[in-house]
Amino acid sequence: MPGTTSVTPSEGPLSSRLARTCALTLAALCSTLFVLPSSASSAAASGAGEGTRVHDIQGPTRVSPLKGERVTDVPGVVTAIRGFGSARGFWLQDPSPDDDPSTSEGIFVYTGGTTPDVSVGDALRVTGDVSEFYPGGAGSGGQSLTQLSKATWTVESHGNRLPRAEHLDADRVPGRYAPRAKNDDGNIEPLTLRPRSYALDLYESLEGMRTSVRNAPVTGPTTQYNELWVTADPHENRTPRGGTLYGSYTQQNGARMKVSSLIPFSERPFPEANVGDALKGTTAGPLDYDQFGGYAVRATTLGELKDRGLAREKTRPQREDELSVATYNVENLSPKTDPAKFTRLAEALVTNLASPDIVTVEEVQDNTGPADDGTVAADATLEKLTAAIKDAGGPAYEWRQINPADNADGGQPGGNIRVAFLYNPQRVSFTDRPGGDATTPVQAVERDGAPALSASPGRIAPQDAAWEASRKPLAGEFRFRGRPVFVIANHFSSKGGGDLEGDQPLEGRIQPPNRYSEPQRIEQGKLVNSFVKDLRAIDPKAVVVAAGDFNDFNFSPTLDALRAGRALTSPMNRLPANERYGYVFNGNSQSLDHVLTSPGAGRVDYDVVHINAEFHDQSSDHDPSVVRLPLS
Incomplete structure (x- = not known):
């Protein structure tokens, strides 16, 4: 999530909107409301009786000085009506503002599941209870909305001109x-x-x-x-x-x-x-x-x-002596996914990404998808994806992965998301070494004076506390034009927190927001960094690529932990600053997906291929990235 990596519900637009409205209303009933500031307006001191206006209710701070009071005959004009869902009501605005720019002249009048019997332009006198509603609950860290509830009103006139916006x-x-x-x-x-x-x-x-x-x-x-x-x-x-x-x-x-x-x-x-x-x-x-x-x-x-005609990008094909490694979060992919998504993912890999030699894929679900039935194998998912790629004119990719323990790696309950490798056997080979499983850690070992993996594929420190409720990195040993290449597929813990506490909202009342999920990702970054250093201790020129959804920004302490000691570097940093993004959250273009390389990879060519995040019709909420390594 980016910012937070968000979890996307499966309902359609209208039902989702109604469900979210219901959720917010229920949260209002359960919210813990904050204690008022010690100073209160004279209206509050006098019981907030007649003469109270909207700006008196709103006050000069975020929480109303009249919170908990019942106000009577508050004048205003109806400017808008929400007549759907269970959080219905209308907005009331005073057409005669005060001289204080810090006090709002508008307020929401909450009527619950009942559509209010008012019309836009009605001039009203409203009586109701002043309260603060925290969308998502007070614990979410968001701002509150000052509102009137248990309201009654009288209509004084109809068809009034609305206050200027x-x-x-x-x-x-x-x-x-x-x-x-x-x-x-x-x-x-x-x-x-x-x-x-x-x-x-x-x-x-x-x-x-x-x-x-x-x-x-x-x-x-x-x-x-x-x-x-x-x-x-x-x-x-x-x-x-x-x-x-x-x-x-x-x-x-x-x-x-x-x-x-x-x-x-x-x-x-x-x-x-x-x-x-x-x-x-x-x-x-x-x-x-x-x-x-x-x-x-x-x-x-x-x-x-x-419509400005935004076009989906296409990266250039790799040259004969270039190894191309891409990363793509395929967003909860399973055999239960709409077949059209498999087709679109495949076409993107072939056409927009020019059939990379190796692809790390994230959010691959098990064979029964979100059904929480104990299934952990994902062969059906990966077979369906690789078949779609071949049908799209791409190579006959092979794949490698390790099944996680059931419900141990976070994500959608029952889905058992994991990372996996796709690779083109016409361009690269995979070095299989037995011993990798859900709990056995892979080690960097020396074989004939060169670095190798104790198990390939193998998981990095899978039992370390840093990976609680999170995907474990998958290390694989490949060979390209006779050279060993070590690739690590990653999907770090979510900013939403999963089963743990997530980050507070950027737009919230806690400033600066607490990044509660960050320490776990920093520890994850340290573990991957240490593993890369172990490989480079055997051969400083070892070619290592760490790719995936790191769920953090290029400027974050998480990425600093990955790059510590120059074990890895970020080729993204050679892009112009305003092109360093591949994800869009709440209107902010940001970077969560990265491909990092060791110094032994040389000066690589890096491209974020914009095909999803900026578009309303997405096959994933992430853009893929590709790096091309000049390995002759």
């Missing part, structure tokens, strides 16, 4: 992302909002209010949940293909935001957008916050899709 652009959104907390737990909730200084503070100060963007570039493609990400600043860390690069922990890209629609899909289908496209014209609606992406415009006006 607050326009968001490069001039309006601050370059700095979030303030630093003044407490030990990193919680920025008690801080007074500074919307002219920090992007997250600006969005919080507009919570529930009508906001708009114009001609907004798409930085995150349309998902199966009918949502996408845009940016209010087209020039913010732009990639050559129109995305927004997440290039460091301090490069959060505050101008990006999520867009979903409140317009019935029967009236206006949601646009199927790729990175680099744009929503032409105005997109406007109340500014909301959710667990899956942070601040979001719930569009009541949706711009027209402008």
Whole structure:
């Protein structure tokens, strides 16, 4: 996950959206609500009676100073209605704002599973309980939404003009992302909002209010949940293909935001957008916050899709004296997967990746896929994939892998995902050595004065605590033009945490976010690094390639651990900085997949082949990468 490597549910768009709405509502009932700051408004002190307005409820901080109070006859105009799912309600905005830019004039009125009997443009007086709802629960680390519940209202008039939307652009959104907390737990909730200084503070100060963007570039493609990400600043860390690069922990890209629609899909289908496209014209609606992406415009006006014609890339073929090694996360592949996905993966490997000599594949599931029935073998999965490649005009790949212990390696329960090797026997050979299994560690040994593997394939330190609920690296010994080449297939632990605690959201209330999953990946990186050093201790010129989904960024401590002592280097670093990505999460283009090489590999040629992550129609959520080693 990138950021977090996310887990993608299998439901279709509408049912998924409803399921997520239900989940958020249930979370609201279970959320632990934070204690109010010690200072409260005069309205709160007086019992929050008549005369209370929306900006009094919202207050100048993230948590309402009136939390827990019942307010009466709060005036406002209905600006939007959510009439689907179990988190129904409407947005109310005061057309007579105060002079404080830190206090929002909008609020969500929660009506549960009941569609509210109001219309956009109605002027109301609302009575209700002030509460803070944490999407995903308070423990998720996200921001809260101030809302009114158990509400009653009276309609004063119909057809009123809506307050003008607050326009968001490069001039309006601050370059700095979030303030630093003044407490030990990193919680920025008690801080007074500074919307002219920090992007997250600006969005919080507009919570529930009508906001708009114009001609907004798409930085995150349309998902199966009918949502996408845009940016209010087209020039913010732009990639050559129109995305927004997440290039460091301090490069959060505050101008990006999520867009979903409140317009019935029967009236206006949601646009199927790729990175680099744009929503032409105005997109406007109340500014909301959710667990899956942070601040979001719930569009009541949706711009027209402008297709920029983003093309899928093709890498060049390897030369005769070049060994090409690719890595590809095939995202929960099993015989139960739609056959069309096998076809698309195969065509990509043959056409877009030019039939690499060796491919490390990640997220290969067992023969029964997500059925939790004790099956661990994956031969049917790999046979189906290699057959599809041959049908697509590619080589007759052979494969090697080791079955994991049942439900020991994380991922989708019952799926038993693992890493595996595909290789073209017309170009390379595999050195089989017995002894590799789920629990026996492979060792670097010396044979006739040269490095070799004690077992090939073999797993690196599979019983070390660093691999708890995570995939174990697979080491294999290959031979190309008479030279031994050692390849390590990797899939490090998820940023989502799997069975362990995951990272806090970039857009959350804890700043900077805690990266709880990172220490495990650092230890994993150290183990792979140590194994590479063992091979190079026997021969400093040993050719080693470590490839896979490392679930971490090129600038992360995890990658530093892998590269320690220059045991491995990152060829990605020779790409222009704005091209170092192969995954898109919440509108940020980032790097989770890597191919690292030892010094003995020489000066290699590296390419991230963009065929998935930037597109709404994906065969995987990861782009593959390929490295070409000049081995004569």
